[in-house]
Amino acid sequence: MSESATFQLENNNTLISDQARKTKISNFIGIILGLIIFPYTFYFNQSVEYEYLAVACLLTSLTFLTIPLINHLKKTTFARYLLIILSTFSVGMFSIILEAKSHIFIFFFPIILLPLLFFTYKQRTHIIISYFIIFTGLVCDISYKIYQQDPAIANELMPLVLSNIIFCFLLICVYSFTILKQKQYFHENLEKKNQELLSQITVRRQTEASLREAKSAAEAMSKSKENFLSSMSHELRTPLNAVIGITNLLIDSDPKKEQVENLNIMKFSADSLLSLINDILDYNKISAGKLDIEHIPFNLVQHLKNIKEANTFKATERNNTIKLMVDPAIPKILKGDPTRVAQVINNLLSNAVKFTEEGLIEIRVFMNESIGDNHITFEVEDQGVGIHPENIDKIFMDFEQAESSTTRKFGGTGLGLSITKKLLRLMNSNIEVSSTLGAGSTFRFTLELLPSSEEEYETLTKLDQEEENVSYAHKKILLVEDNPFNVKVATQFLKNWALPYEVAENGQIALEMAQKNNYDLILMDLQMPEMNGYEATTEIRKFNTNTPIVALTASAIAEVKSRIESAGMNGAITKPFVPNDLKKSVMKYLTLGIKKGTKDAEKFQEAR
Incomplete structure (x- = not known):
C-alpha cells in the first residue's frame, strides 16, 4: 500500500x-x-x-x-x-x-x-x-x-423582543462560525503537518530503501572482492609455492659456490613477492575486521635477532649497518602476538633499509616505565632521505607514499606503513614519527607486553624438539594434490624428512584410497578437478573421524578457513609454505592426532 x-x-x-x-x-x-x-x-x-x-x-x-x-x-x-x-x-x-x-x-x-x-x-x-x-x-x-x-403591550414589545432575539441569533452565529473557523484552521493545519510528516516519512523510507540497496550492493561488491582475492591468492600462490619450494630444495642440496648467490637472489625475490601478496591479504583482513591478535609466549630478543638477520642481506647491498640495542630489563619471555609484532618491526626496518644508503640503522627496544608497567617502547631510526613534515600523515594512508617519485625510485605499494598503523591499533598502540628531510627518520611505538613464565615457553619448545627427534618411519601420509609441480616439491620434502607417503591426484581418488587404507595424516589440497578438498573431506569424515586432515591451501582469507573447519579439517598450511613450518605442522599432527569423539586436537593454525 x-x-x-x-x-x-x-x-x-x-x-x-x-x-x-x-x-x-x-x-x-x-x-x-x-x-x-x-x-x-x-x-x-x-x-x-x-x-x-x-x-x-x-x-x-x-x-x-x-x-x-x-x-x-x-x-x-x-x-x-x-x-x-x-x-x-x-x-x-x-x-x-x-x-x-x-x-x-x-x-x-x-x-x-x-x-x-x-x-x-x-x-x-x-x-x-x-x-x-x-x-x-x-x-x-x-x-x-x-x-x-398583557396583549395590549404585546404589539409594542414584540418588535424589540424580536430584534433582540435576531441580534442574539446573529451574535451566536458569528461566535459559532468563529469557533468553527478556528477549528477548521486547526484541522487544516493538523492535516498540513500530517502531510509534511508523511512526506518526511516517505523521504526517509526512500532513503532507507536506497541505503539498503547500497548496503546490498556493497556487500555484493565485498563478496566479489573476497572471491577475487581468494582466486588471485590461489593463482599467485600456487606457482609461487613451486618457485620457493624448488629454490629451498636447491639451496639444501649442496649447490656449487657460484650458484649460491643466484639461488639467494631467487629466494629473496620470491620472498619479496610473497610478502607483497601477504600485505594485500592482510590489508583486506584488517579492513574486514577479520584479523585476530594472539596472546602466546615468545622470545622477543630472539625474534628481533631473526628480523635483523633477515634484513642484513638487503642492508649489505646498500652499504648499511643495522644495530640492535635491547634493554636488559626486558623479560626474556613475553606474552603477545609474535607474528604481528615481528611484522610491524620488519615493515619499519625494511623501509629504513630501503630509504637509507651507506648509513646506520638502529633498532632500540627499552622498558618505558613513564607510561606504565610492562610497557615496552620500540624505535627504528635511520639516516635515510627523511620525510617532509607535510607528508608525515600521508605515508600512513592506504596505497600512498610520501611523494609521487618514491615508487619510481624505491618501489613499493604504499601498504606497509598503512598495515603497520592498523596492526598497532589492533594491539592498542599507535605509531609516532619524527623526521628531518635529508637527515633520516625515527619511528616509535609502545606495546604493553606482559611477562610470561619460561616454563610455558619451554614446554612448547620442548614439544617441538621432541617431535624433531621422533621417528615417523611407521607412519603413512596421503598427499592429495593435482598440481604436478607442487606434488614434486611436497614429495621431495617428505622424502628428505624420511616420511612415507602416497599421492592422490584429486579428491575422488583420495576418497577411494582412504576407504581402502589407513593413513596417519592426510594433506588435502582444496581446489581440484573431479572432487575438491571440501567435498572429499566431508565424505571421508562419514567413515573416518580420527585421521587428521590438514588443508594445503593457496588462499588465506577467513571464509576459506571457515569452510575448512565446516568440512571437518583440523588445520591448514598456507602455500607457499616455509619448509620448517611445513615440517613442524606435519610432525605435530602425526604426534597428536585426533582423539575420537572430541573436537580438533589442535586449533586452526596458519603456516606461511
Missing part, C-alpha cells in the same frame, strides 16, 4: 471514529431526555386540563428513545435534527405550561450547543438550520408569554 493511500486510510478512520463518537453522544442524550420526559406522561394524565400534554409527553419520550434505532439505520443526520427539534419542542412546551412561574426557557441555551457538538465546520448549513429551529422555538415561547400576560 502506498504512503498516500495509508495516510488517506488513517484520515478516513479518524473521521469514522469521530462520527461514531457523535453518534454515541446523540444516543446517550436521546435516551436520557426520553427517560426524563416519560414520567410526565403520568403526571399530566391525572389532570383533565392537561390531558393532551400526557399524549405529547408520551410521543416525545418515545421519539427520543427511537433515536438510537435511527442512528443504527445510518440515518445519523436525521437523528441529530430530530434530537434538536424534540429538545426545542420539549423546552418550549414545558416553558409555556409553567408560564412565567419558571425560568425553564433558559434550557434553550444548552440546546444551542448541540449543533456545535453534532456537526463539523464543514456542515455549516446544518448548524444554521439548527439555530433557526432553536430560535424559532424561543420566539414562540416568549411571544406566547408576552401575549398571555
